[in-house]
Amino acid sequence: MGLYLLRRVLAMVPTVFLVSLVSFTIIQLPPGDFLDTVVANLSQQGQTIEPAQLAALRQRYALDQPMVVQYTTWITNIVTRGDFGQSMLYGKPVSELIGERLPLTLGLGVSVWLFGWAIALPAGIYSAVRKYSLGDYVLTSMAFVGIAVPGFLLALTVAFIQFRYFDKAVGGMFSPEYADAAWNLGKLLDFLDHLWLPVLVLSLGGIGGTIRVLRANLLDELRKPYVVTARSRGLSERRLLVAYPVRVALNPFIATVGWLIPALFDGEVLVSTVLGLETTGPLLLRSLESQDMYLAGSIIFIACVLTVIGTLISDILLVLVDPRVRAGYA
Template identity: 80%
Template sequence: MVAYLLRRLLYVVPTVFLVSLVSFLIIQLPPGDYLSTVVANLSRTGQNVDPAQLAALKERYALDQPVIAQYWKWITNIILHGDFGQSFEYGRSVSTLLAERLPLTLALGLSTLLFTWAVALPAGIYSAVRKYSVGDYVLTAVAFLGIAIPGFLLALTVAYIQFRYFDKTVGGLLSPDYVGARWNLGKLLDLFDHVWLPVLVLSLGGIGGTIRILRANLLDELHKPYVVTGRARGLSERRLIAHYPVRVALNPFIATIGWLIPALFDGEVLVATVLGLQTTGPLLLGALESQDMYLAGSIIFIACVLTVIGTLVSDILLALVDPRVREGYR
């Protein structure tokens, strides 16, 4: 087990380096840079740009250097000083912008994940155990609807119903009165009053997919010889299913914990834009549109690092839950 963990930890460092390099290079693929975008926007409005000021800004942000030099400056500042650079568009440090939005993004993602599993796992087990029952057909229909309905469309529909019939404010995770206030019990309750809508929208597709995957995995396990042997030994049906087939059927979910983070980031961009959430989704979208390379690169880099950490955690949990992983490594 120790050798397994050490090997997984050794994979983390080169993986993080490679994803940081790829992330920075990807945002450099569109032609031009942030200053080119600013100049184009000013030109469309008939304004002139001072060439000397433009040259000074290029030198300040190292935009006159090759892409590799820009990347090296960015990554070394992160490693040595924890400095993610300066956002061109906002004129503020990227660390400050991330400190404002990343906690809400992670809280929203964690709430969505817990809600998805709390609903989908019991539903998937019931759907497999009661195969072809009325409940199974109902859950199957709900799962297919959850997978098929786009998140942004569901967000618009639920937001309209909330505003039209319940007279509640739509947009944001906080009411306007609490946006700039310090955290207290009232602000926390107001957050809970708003967060259920994005959690519901973001989790619906995941609930549908989880139900279908768990049902298929569990149906494969229920007819294997070890289950028949357990029944022959007189084990109760509930104990037999909970301790053996369900435990094996959960392996794919444990193994893919790291994949859930980028999926939440991807889905959160559109939903957060529609609902006006103060998360990193709209921030990333705006940074990519304006080619704010330090801000966009930092958000993508953090998402990739969280993915690597999540994959490491899933590997460790899988080795703890399933002895076959440890034995297979040996």
Template identity: 70%
Template sequence: MGWFLLRRLGSMVLTLFLISIVAFLIIQLPPGDYLSTVVGNLQRNGQTVDPAELVALRQRYALDQPALVQYWTWVSNIVLHGDFGQSFQHNRAVATLLAERLPLTVFLGVITFLIGWLVALPAGIYSAVRKYSVGDYILTTVAFLGIAIPGFVIALAFAFIQFRYFGTSVGGLFSPQFVDADWNLGKLLDLINHLWLPVLVLGLAGVGGTIRVFRANLLDELHKPYVVTARSKGLSERRVIARYPVRIALNPFISTIGWVLPGLIGGEVIIAKVLGLQTTGPLLLQALTSQDMYLAGSIIFILSALTVVGTLLSDLALAAIDPRIREGITT
């Protein structure tokens, strides 16, 4: 297990290095360099450019040096100083923007993931064990609706219901009077009152897909010889299902834990725009459309790094729950 962990950490470092190269290439894709983009935007807005400030920025990001030196400057600034560069669109440090948006994105991702599993796994087990029952047909219908209906349509429908029938303001995660208020019990309750809508909308499609895939995996396992043997030993049906086939059917989901956050970012951009959520999805969309190079490259780099770390954790979780994988690692 220790050797496996060392090998995975080594491959993770190599993957992060390659990801940093791709993110840097994204920064370099627009014509000209960072300063030419800044100057062009300022001039279009009728603002003057301070030559001394341009010289300082050019030295800060080594823009007068070869691409290899620029890459090393960018990476070393991130690793040593947490400096991801400057966002010309927002005229703020990228690290500051990420500090405001990324925690909410991760929080929504974790909450959506946990609630989705808490709903989807029992539903998938029931749907597989009670195959072709009335409950199975109901869960299947709900799952297909969650997969088929676009998330932004669901967001619009629930936002209307929330505002029309419950009188709750839509847009963002706080009512206007709590946006700038200090944290207290009222602000926490207001957050909970607004949080259910994005979690429901973001998680509905994932829950539907999880129910369908988990049901199919579990149906494949329920009649295999090891399950029949467990039943012949006199174990209760509930214990047989929970101890053996469910653990095996979980493997595909645990192996994809690392994809949860990037999948959320990719799927929540339009939903976040509809609901007014201050997450990294709309920020990345704005950065790409406005060629805000350092902001776009930094978000892509961080999300990719989180994917790599999440994949490592999912591999370790698989090894912990599946003895076949542990045997493969130790041999």
């Protein structure tokens, strides 16, 4: 087990390096750079920028350097000083911009995860145990709808219904009077009042997929000989279900639970943009549109690092939970 963990940790280093290199390269593939975007926007407004000022800005943001030099400087500053660079779009340090939106992003992500699992796990178990019942058909139909309907379309629909029939504006995580206020009980209640809609929209697709996968895995386990043997020995149905088949059926979710970590960080970009949420998702979208390479590259880099770490955590949890997997590393 110890040797396995050491190999995985050592493999993470080149993986993170390659991911950072690829992400930084992809961001710069479109023609032009951030200043070209600025010049084009100014031209549409009938304004111009002096060539000397433009050259000074290119030198300030190191846009006059080759991509290799830009990447080397950027990754070196991250590793040695934790400096993700300066956002050209916002004129602030990247770490400050991410830090401003990270608490709300994590709060939304954790809420989506808890709500999704609280609904999907009992629904998936019920759907498998009561196979082909009316409840199974209802849950299956709802799961297919949740999987099929895009999140951003559902967000638009729910937002329209809430505005049209309940006369309540939708957008952001706070009402205007609480947006810049210090945290207090009123702001917390206002936050919770705005939180349910994005949690519902972001959860539905995951709930549908979890129900279907858990149902299929549990049905497969319930047909195996050890379940029949346990029943023949008089083990109660509830104890049998929880102690053995459900535990084994959850293995695929345990194996991918670490992938939730990057999801908590970046969130759903389209849904967050549609609902006007102050999370890192819209921040990433705006940085890509404006070719703000340091901001976009840093968000993608952090998400990729969290993915690698989350995968390692998933593997460790799977080894600890499943004796069959643990035996392979004994």
